[in-house]
Amino acid sequence: MDVQIRRMGIALMVLFGLLFAQLNNLQLLQAGRLSNDPRNTRAIVIDFSRERGRILAADGTVLADSVPTDDELKRLRRYPEGPLYSPVLGYFSFNFGSDGVEREFSAELAGRKVTINNLDDLLSATPRTNDVTLTIQPAVQKAAAAALGNRRGAVVALDPRSGAVLAMVSFPTFDPNTLAAHDLKAVQRAWAGYQADPAKPMLPRPYRERYSPGSTFKVVTASAAIGTRPDLAAKSYPPTKALDLKGTSRDLPNFGGSTCGGTLPDLLRVSCNTGFGQLGLDLGGQALRDEALSFGWDERPPLDLPAPAASGFPGISELRTQPQVATSAIGQLDVTASPLQMALVSSAVANGGTIVQPHVLSRVTDMQGQVVRTAETKAWKQPMTAEDASRLKDLMVGVVQQGTAGRAAVPGVSVAAKTGTAQTTGDKAHAWITAFAPAAEPTVAVAVVVESQPGVTEATGGTIAAPIAQAVLKAALG
């Protein structure tokens, strides 16, 4: 029998070997995947019941804090300002996880990223939460929200020198308090309501939605001409009503059947579709695409919020025909841009040709008020030289002084801008503007989009979006 007993021992060892192998597989190799699986809500339960730091605006306004409760979830997350900051803050929900700053900086807020310097840190019973201070300025945020009102759209304002985001507004939006509540059934109802709403209130439009940028994209086309083809930048395009395109029965017309032409400053001022269409054809698809990519198209902006959308520019295989190239040059067809991206276009022009990484984080401070982390200023893209940026800036100042963006003008300040009207369906269009000020030493760049406005004329961007930009610039310039 002893032989069998020894063999049985070996067999049991083999079976236990399988268990050890699987345990190492689950708890070591796959541990990361399993603990981060979105269906695994353990992390959120832990975060939910522990203390969590505050989120503050640049001026110290409390945007989010946690208060103790008597129920089993122990702490309630509150957002004293309601829906105003939700496009930036996101939400923090037991049922539905988190988004925005609450997600991106969850480790800092919950105090999980703690450097342990000594035994005392390790044994200390009090959780070390951190406060997260944002670059968002309540005055600018409020002005932007008020100016946008209850029209669907988005506003982004940032400091072109540092990349600090000053305001991010989205309408419609949601109240993060409704998702942080402890009545889980009510949270479920609120969530379902938001999800079912065709206006997509949960969508942070400023950085996660993409629109056809329309004529605001002409800044990029103009930059391509200035930077790579001085001959085209100086060329005078004959006035015409419509551009005759090879390979299609349809021409590329100007909005409202108007006639326009001239050199680059004229074309930009009145946002001349026929002129820019021809300029695009002269530049060629490859040059246009290169220019767009140098501004950050086809890439997720390095914003410190979850899943910023990459703006899209057609691949070279979709730029083979004249209609494709000409319409792409005026920001239509398959060109898309997030409001953030259009603010970054302005910020490139404003900041001597360099796009600085946009960020909402100002600093992380620990419980003793010591700064443990600050946002760094890092260059992201350099689409043009300082000299070319200065030339383009002059053209954009012209758009405000004598062109379509007159309503963006702020008394006593030189504003640079470009409007846009992106036709969507039928007689609806997105009204756009991208702007910055003061032109001499810019401190704020802004992009505004208002969705699906009636009336497709080149003036739509100027009449609807420009006043919003003006309000934001005023607030930012104090």
Place this chain on the structure above:
Amino acid sequence: MTAAAQPPRRRTELGLVLLVGLVTVGSLTLASLGKVGEPPTGLLGFAGVMVALLVTAHLAVRRLAPNADPIILPVALMLNGLGYTMITRLDSDLAALQATWTAVGVAAFAGTLLLVRRARDLERYRYSFLALGLVLLLLPLLPGLGRNINGARIWIRLGPIGFQPGELAKIVLAIFFASYLVERRELLGDRIRVGFLRLPRPRLRVLLPLLAAWGVSIVVMVAERDLGSSLLFFGLFVGLLWLATGQPAYLLGGAALFALAASFAYRMFDHVQTRVEVWLDPWSTAQGKGYQIVQSMFAFGSGGVTGSGLALGSPQRIPAAATDFIFAAIGEEIGLLGTTAVLVGFLLVIGSGLRIALRTDHPFEKLLAAGLTLVLGLQTFIIVGGVTRVVPLTGITLPFVSYGGSSLVANYILIALLLRISDQRDRPHPRGG
């Protein structure tokens, strides 16, 4: 003098038992700190009672089986203590019951050592044990006495006390089979030549009880819907048959019968199909049928190497966390280090059990020790393999760790028998010549 060899073994055991007390009090304190931020109320009183219980078990061995193996009892107590800590952290009502059952288990442990002075004497009552085993196994099927809980009819209820008689049946039947097979192993070991194969001579009359046992385990599986226990019984029967005879043909035959029964069960029963489906792919039904096993995977993954810390994870999300899935709860809160320690603990008991089987020279005791060790090892593999998705889940308890009075009492009796056998082997006794 051999007597001089006695104290070191018991001293080792006492030292280990006191260490168990220390570790258990420590882990209970940590769990309480994790749960409510302060040490458990009445910790000192509780620690006193617990140490008294531990020392009682030790003294029972010292008095009744002074030469017994010194490892098995401390490891079993350690597993019991860790399980109790997890149950406390999951459900304080269950913890109070488990504490009571632990006391009953230790009493049963001492009682077994007291009543069974020589393991070989059990041989005499083999048919009584057979009858007792069958009665215990089929008891839950009696109307009025049996209870359906979570779809399995493995409970009986007498007044306020619920019990799973199948847990005891596995030991009782192991005794019967060991004695029955030892007597007939010569007959069963006979081989005949069929062509170039050497096969066991088929002796129907001898094999009949084994086929009956197989039939009983099928009945258990079908009528009581208890897959885990029937798997365990079947593994035990086939294992003992092979241990006794050394005939691989019995293993192959057993595997064939198992395959037959398994495919039959798979076709006939929805719950068997479900178990296999969620074993192969729990993820597509993560919110439905696969929920339990997916939560178990998440628990192991979230625990990682070091675990969340006692009472700092969320193992309560796994249905049946205190019973079948307690190993996943351990995985989440004390991590890979903890699960490895638990498995190593079981391996220590298994190793000691096999050593006892090898050292004893009485065939019945040898087979019984090996069989009891097999039960423990197999049961651990079935449930740990089930919650870690190595094999389809069949709910049974993790010995000493899971919540469950019957399981606890039965396993304490099991190790008492092992200790009894090891004590007899090592106790100096007059030999012929």
